Amino acid sequence: MTQPPRFADRLLKLFCSPHRLEEVQGDLHEEFAWQVRRVGERRARWRYWRDVLGFLKPRFVKRVAEPYSNPSNIDMLRNYLKIALRNLVRHKVYSAINIGGLAVGMAVAMLIGLWIYDELSYNTYHQNYDRLARVMQHQTTNGHTGTQQSIPAPLEKELRTKYGNNFKHLGMATWQDGHILSYGDKHVTRSGNYMGPEIPEMLSLHMLRGSRRGLNETNTILLSASTARTLFGAANPMGKLINIDGKSDVRVTGVYDDLPFNTEFRELTFIAPWALFVAMQPWVQRSLSESRWGNNSFQLFVQLADNMDMETVSARIKNAKLNNVSPDEKKFKSEMFLHPMNDWRLRGNWEEGVHIGGYIQYVRLFGIIGLFVLLLACINFMNLSTARSEKRAKEVGIRKAVGSLRRQVVNQFFSESFLVVIFAFVGAIVLILGTLSWFNEVADKHILFPWAKAPFWLASLGFILVTGLLSGSYPALYLSSFQPVKVLKGTFNVGGWAAAPRKVLVVVQFTVSITLIIGTIIVYRQIQHTKNRPVGYNSTGLVMIQMISPEFNGKYDVLNTDLKNAGVIQEIAESSSPLTDVWSNNGGFSWQGKDPSLDDDFATIWVTHDFGKTVGWQFKEGRDFSRKFSTDSLSLVVNEAAVKFMGLQNPLGTIVRWGAKDDPTTKHFTIIGVIEDVLATSPYEPVKQAFYFMDEKETNWIMLKLDPRRSVSESMAAVESVFKKHLPSTPFNYKFADQEFGKKFASEERFGKLAGGFAVLAILISCLGLFGLASFTAEQRTKEIGVRKVLGASVLNLWGLLSKDFVVLVIISCFIASPIAYYYLNRWLEEYTYRTELSWWIFVVAGVGALFITLLTVSYQSLRAALMNPVKSLRSE
Amino acid sequence: MKRTYLGEFEEIVLLTVAVMEGGAYGVVITHEIVAQTGRSVRLNQIHAALQRLEDKGMVKSEMGEPTAERGGRRKRLFTVTAYGRRTLQEIHEVRVSFWNRLLNPLKLTTSL
Numbered sequence: 011m012t013q014p015p016r017f018a019d020r021l022l023k024l025f026c027s028p029h030r031l032e033e034v035q036g037d038l039h040e041e042f043a044w045q046v047r048r049v050g051e052r053r054a055r056w057r058y059w060r061d062v063l064g065f066l067k068p069r070f071v072k073r074v075a076e077p078y079s080n081p082s083n084i085d086m087l088r089n090y091l092k093i094a095l096r097n098l099v100r101h102k103v104y105s106a107i108n109i110g111g112l113a114v115g116m117a118v119a120m121l122i123g124l125w126i127y128d129e130l131s132y133n134t135y136h137q138n139y140d141r142l143a144r145v146m147q148h149q150t151t152n153g154h155t156g157t158q159q160s161i162p163a164p165l166e167k168e169l170r171t172k173y174g175n176n177f178k179h180l181g182m183a184t185w186q187d188g189h190i191l192s193y194g195d196k197h198v199t200r201s202g203n204y205m206g207p208e209i210p211e212m213l214s215l216h217m218l219r220g221s222r223r224g225l226n227e228t229n230t231i232l233l234s235a236s237t238a239r240t241l242f243g244a245a246n247p248m249g250k251l252i253n254i255d256g257k258s259d260v261r262v263t264g265v266y267d268d269l270p271f272n273t274e275f276r277e278l279t280f281i282a283p284w285a286l287f288v289a290m291q292p293w294v295q296r297s298l299s300e301s302r303w304g305n306n307s308f309q310l311f312v313q314l315a316d317n318m319d320m321e322t323v324s325a326r327i328k329n330a331k332l333n334n335v336s337p338d339e340k341k342f343k344s345e346m347f348l349h350p351m352n353d354w355r356l357r358g359n360w361e362e363g364v365h366i367g368g369y370i371q372y373v374r375l376f377g378i379i380g381l382f383v384l385l386l387a388c389i390n391f392m393n394l395s396t397a398r399s400e401k402r403a404k405e406v407g408i409r410k411a412v413g414s415l416r417r418q419v420v421n422q423f424f425s426e427s428f429l430v431v432i433f434a435f436v437g438a439i440v441l442i443l444g445t446l447s448w449f450n451e452v453a454d455k456h457i458l459f460p461w462a463k464a465p466f467w468l469a470s471l472g473f474i475l476v477t478g479l480l481s482g483s484y485p486a487l488y489l490s491s492f493q494p495v496k497v498l499k500g501t502f503n504v505g506g507w508a509a510a511p512r513k514v515l516v517v518v519q520f521t522v523s524i525t526l527i528i529g530t531i532i533v534y535r536q537i538q539h540t541k542n543r544p545v546g547y548n549s550t551g552l553v554m555i556q557m558i559s560p561e562f563n564g565k566y567d568v569l570n571t572d573l574k575n576a577g578v579i580q581e582i583a584e585s586s587s588p589l590t591d592v593w594s595n596n597g598g599f600s601w602q603g604k605d606p607s608l609d610d611d612f613a614t615i616w617v618t619h620d621f622g623k624t625v626g627w628q629f630k631e632g633r634d635f636s637r638k639f640s641t642d643s644l645s646l647v648v649n650e651a652a653v654k655f656m657g658l659q660n661p662l663g664t665i666v667r668w669g670a671k672d673d674p675t676t677k678h679f680t681i682i683g684v685i686e687d688v689l690a691t692s693p694y695e696p697v698k699q700a701f702y703f704m705d706e707k708e709t710n711w712i713m714l715k716l717d718p719r720r721s722v723s724e725s726m727a728a729v730e731s732v733f734k735k736h737l738p739s740t741p742f743n744y745k746f747a748d749q750e751f752g753k754k755f756a757s758e759e760r761f762g763k764l765a766g767g768f769a770v771l772a773i774l775i776s777c778l779g780l781f782g783l784a785s786f787t788a789e790q791r792t793k794e795i796g797v798r799k800v801l802g803a804s805v806l807n808l809w810g811l812l813s814k815d816f817v818v819l820v821i822i823s824c825f826i827a828s829p830i831a832y833y834y835l836n837r838w839l840e841e842y843t844y845r846t847e848l849s850w851w852i853f854v855v856a857g858v859g860a861l862f863i864t865l866l867t868v869s870y871q872s873l874r875a876a877l878m879n880p881v882k883s884l885r886s887e
Numbered sequence: 888m889k890r891t892y893l894g895e896f897e898e899i900v901l902l903t904v905a906v907m908e909g910g911a912y913g914v915v916i917t918h919e920i921v922a923q924t925g926r927s928v929r930l931n932q933i934h935a936a937l938q939r940l941e942d943k944g945m946v947k948s949e950m951g952e953p954t955a956e957r958g959g960r961r962k963r964l965f966t967v968t969a970y971g972r973r974t975l976q977e978i979h980e981v982r983v984s985f986w987n988r989l990l991n992p993l994k995l996t997t998s999l
Contacts (some may be wrong), residue, residue: 033950034934036960037913041930043956044914064931069938 113437115387122380155363181206202280204287220264390779395485407497427482520823526769548626551716584709616708632683652699788875796883812872945971
């Protein structure tokens with residue numbers, strides 16, 4: 011049969027009122043068929059068109075009002091929310107698991123988000139942070155390229171004269187350190203630095219008083235607001251004279267706002283002029299006036315000229331040092347480059363001269379962990395919703411049968427999931443407010459909750475949307491696809507096929523959790539392993555006091571007598587470096603049998619006679635310095651690493667020459683003792699070869715060995731009174747060697763604590779989900795369990811039956827998690843020279859632990875189901 | 888006597904519906920009128936007239952059975968209501984009374 015013109019038909023359908031369409035179209039088609047028989051198809055089509063156009067009149071186009079109410083979106087939304095709330099209240103356990111789990115997950119993700127934001131915004135306080143850089147250098151010794159911040163003093167002049175158009179500002183600086191600031195009788199120790207006059211401008215310091223040009227004269231100082239308050243209280247500090255370290259008098263020419271915590275210079279609480287430092291140090295004056303390039307002792311900061319980019323300038327200054335050094339130093343292949351301020355915090359590691367990133371790895375890692383924890387919480391939500399789908403299936407069936415569109419069912423489930431997410435979000439904010447101070451402490455941060463920041467709320471909104479959609483999509487789309495006929499008839503079966511994705515999700519959850527557990531164990535073992543490393547000295551009761559003012563000169567003997575008389579110390583000694591660091595490294599040594607190609611480089615430490623006794627050196631060979639031998643000022647104690655480095659068979663008595671052969675100032679030292687390696691620098695690296703000289707003129711630190719028979723606080727009070735008596739204008743600051751040593755693990759311990767915390771949360775969230783799933787299965791199988799019990803199954807049988815499924819999933823997770831954890835942790839450990847091993851038992855422990863927790867979680871539900879009286883469970887039908 | 892005004896075309900449609908006795912719907916009414924009067928009537932006119940008649944309460948309608956040539960669509964079948972019937976009656980009576988008073992009906996026709 012021929013069909014009427016399709017386009018005309020469509021036109022009619024478009025315009026004609028729906029309640030008239032059927033009869034009109036039917037009549038038109040019947041007429042068409044009749045006309046085709048009467049006048050042929052061609053003319054019939056024409057007629058058809060004419061007839062259709064005849065119907066395009068207001069009478070036929072006008073729509074009639076529907077006899078049923080047409081609820082607005084708001085009405086439906088209210089209904090959705092009401093139903094959702096009722097569902098939440100009705101299933102309290104599920105709701106608690108869902109909201110609680112999701113809130114924890116969101117709190118973790120948001121905390122990590124805040125943390126990442128804080129890390130990424132490091133140093134952005136300075137307006138020109140993207141134009142600032144530190145000049146650094148690579149140097150190659152014994153085939154290894156090392157990278158350092160310290161540069162020679164003449165570099166600034168070189169860059170200004172030969173490369174000047176690349177830079178807007180340059181500023182020299184020494185190293186940030188504690189100094190004594192005195193105003194009248196007030197003496198405080200504050201951390202500060204000597205810096206070039208352009209630095210305040212470069213750092214865009216916010217001046218509260220005075221101007222950024224305050225360092226142009228030599229005897230001036232800029233104070234931070236907190237330092238000014240400590241010294242002067244509310245009085246105006248401008249123009250007042252203060253004293254630094256009892257050496258130089260300076261005039262306050264400005265006060266700047268304290269630098270925020272998330273900046274590199276957060277502890278820069280005063281700035282004195284670089285010129286003042288130079289004026290006090292004759293050797294720096296010499297190296298500047300005579301252009302001596304050999305000593306890398308300072309820092310140089312630059313701000314690029316406006317039209318320059320970092321990489322170009324960095325490449326240009328590459329040979330700024332190499333072109334000037336003496337021929338015998340060319341072998342170190344010094345390369346200068348710029349390290350942009352943007353990268354200071356997160357990308358500050360080099361390996362063999364190659365930039366390998368740095369802290370950014372932790373930022374990425376925690377970002378991933380945050381996402382995973384959130385994912386775990388979303389998985390819980392999805393799993394519980396789908397598990398309950400059989401119950402909700404009837405509801406969906408009835409809704410659909412009564413006339414719900416699929417769209418409405420989808421909306422219903424989405425509004426439910428959004429309600430849960432919003433509750434969880436509120437819960438997450440409460441959690442964050444409760445834990446933020448703890449988190450700040452662990453992560454060493456000063457993060458505030460960003461109440462007033464629009465981006466945060468925008469991000470949160472996005473967060474809610476994504477989480478709501480992510481966790482609501484599966485139930486919404488899956489449940490709404492049920493066919494009402496099947497569901498209501500009861501032939502609908504969600505077993506087997508429907509449980510598969512749920513199982514996959516559980517496996518994902520436990521894989522993540524187990525990986526985190528293994529990671530945490532490894533991190534703690536690595537820290538413990540390094541902490542247990544022999545340090546080569548006895549750090550208990552060892553106090554270190556830095557001699558930062560000239561007041562200490564010549565006080566050693568009186569301090570020694572008074573402290574010993576007070577009976578609080580066993581020994582006292584002095585040293586050039588603290589026990590936990592090496593402040594000086596030197597080359598230029600030679601000895602018999604030295605390999606001519608060896609670039610000798612030693613940690614050089616000057617000590618007094620009693621140093622060995624004070625810190626508890628362990629001698630392998632030879633003897634300690636002694637007052638019995640007047641020649642000991644030319645004696646040398648070396649560590650085992652030095653013996654190995656020098657290639658000595660019989661170290662005792664070996665003569666070491668320091669300096670050129672024909673130079674009259676060259677000294678010859680004799681090795682008198684070999685000690686076990688003293689761990690002073692990084693606990694993850696091998697101990698460096700070290701020389702210990704005996705010379706009290708070079709010392710910077712006083713070491714005290716407290717008497718262990720007296721309490722530490724009592725002893726320290728006595729020590730302080732003795733120091734106050736002899737050093738009235740020096741604030742008494744001291745450090746315990748063991749605490750300082752412990753600080754070397756700060757970043758690893760922080761990492762361990764955070765990873766551990768997240769692992770616990772991940773496991774908690776996963777177990778919450780498992781608990782929900784288990785209770786669901788138990789409930790679903792109530793009848794089956796009843797029948798089994800009646801037929802004679804024991805409680806143990808039933809417990810095994812119900813727990814088996816979950817145990818299998820966790821075992822699968824173990825097998826997936828182990829290789830993943832092995833791969834990443836192996837890579838992490840490779841960064842440490844001194845590291846623990848990845849033993850197989852760690853994986854077993856993590857797996858067994860996870861299994862144990864799983865069984866604990868599941869058993870509560872399965873035992874409850876197994877212990878139920880079958881009479882009760884079977885009666886209800 | 889007050890009664891609803893019925894146009895000439897509407898009257899013819901109403902008469903056709905009455906004649907068809909329950910089998911009346913758009914297409915057959917059209918064909919019947921075309922056959923009986925020789926006018927060129929179009930479907931939309933018939934539908935419009937039927938709607939007006941329904942609004943006035945002279946016909947009522949219900950949906951009938953679908954047929955194949957209508958593409959499975961149902962037809963709307965019209966029947967005359969009592970009110971419609973009485974209206975037709977009255978019109979007829981008015982006309983008859985005029986015709987009766989006409990003395991020579993044949994003359995009138997020839998003069999045309």
